Amino acid sequence: MSVVKSCIKICLLAALSSSSFFGYAASTHQLHHLLKMSKSRLPNASAQAPVIEDERAQQLSSSRWLMGLPSISLSHLGSLDNGNSYEQEMSLNLPLKSPGAYESDSQIRQLSQAIGNQQQALQNLYLSGLIRQSIWDYRLATVKLAQLERKRKLLDKLHQQQKRLTDVGELPVANLLLLEREQVDIDLQQIQLKQQQAEAVSLFYRLTGQRQPPETIDDQPSAELRQESEFDNQLAQHPLWQLQRLQQQQARLLIERQQAGTQDPWTLSLTAKRTADDQLDDNQLGLGITVPLGVSSALSQSDLASWQQTNQEQMLQSDRTYLQLKTQAEKLAKQQETLGQQQQLLKQGLSLSRTITEELAKVKDQNQVSYEIWLRRYMDALDTESRLALNRVSQQQLHSQQLQALGISL
16 A cells, blocks of 8 residues: 555656646737737728728818818999999909918827827727737636646546555545545636637637737836836826827817917909990909908807817816826736735745645654545645746736736737
């Protein structure tokens, strides 16, 4: 019997000695490629979509020197007393942009381009979050499955050994049933984890078109995220917060333009006039210009009140967004610190568990402790090692979540 138990001990120690998991890590270049593929699979990213968008952009483009469409006015005036006397006039009216409108349009174009860039960056961040989620969900499920498989193999070996001992009456049946119950629990966990793994693979495939996610992500070094004082600098570049600020600036520029009257055009009129009667036939050409006087505000009280309400809402929303992003980043930083502390304690716990099992193995043959307690200590050591491996992966996942919260795309 001592030989059999020695074999069991060797199996247990061998199972506890290996804790590495192999798989490729996606480099920065590969992550950029995954993001690019994900963008190319969007419904609006087809081959003909850019051409269609260019055509729409040309159709929606604004004039650089007109505030509206040119107009033509025609008039004919005849005398009521003298049927041979009449006056005809034709005018071509061009609503020209004022110098202030030129400058305002240039600022609006710059803001519109900046808003478009931030919207694109926000889309990249959204896709990056989904890719990160699919990769880390797959990684966690894979690590848990690998740990359960190691435990399952150990239980299978113990089950074979204990069954032989039970058959000859050296061990009670309860010990064997205990192991079988452990095996059933592992089977249930494996079913759930395989489902999670399949869902992660499915999400990754829908995003990138690739069927196998990488084992991990080679994101930016975690040292760059250790300083909470750097959160403000990084969050100031967050696409969502930047987008809201730019939209607020655009709304302010439009209302200021309306207040200054720059939306009112300078009207240039080219006039041709003919006056004729029995004694006179006169043709005239003329040039006229109508300039609005900026001596007061062109903004109505209702428009001003509407903008003030919208501006206040935008400011509050911007502040809420910033506080939410900063709170989330700080929360993740605290969680990262907690996981680091847990990692150290788990290492100590694993070392103690291994020492305990070794000490118990020395005295179990002398019946100083029960065989069940000795077996349970081995199981605890294996569970501790599993928690250590999962905690390490959780630290890596949390690092990616920090990057996501700070607005850093793949």
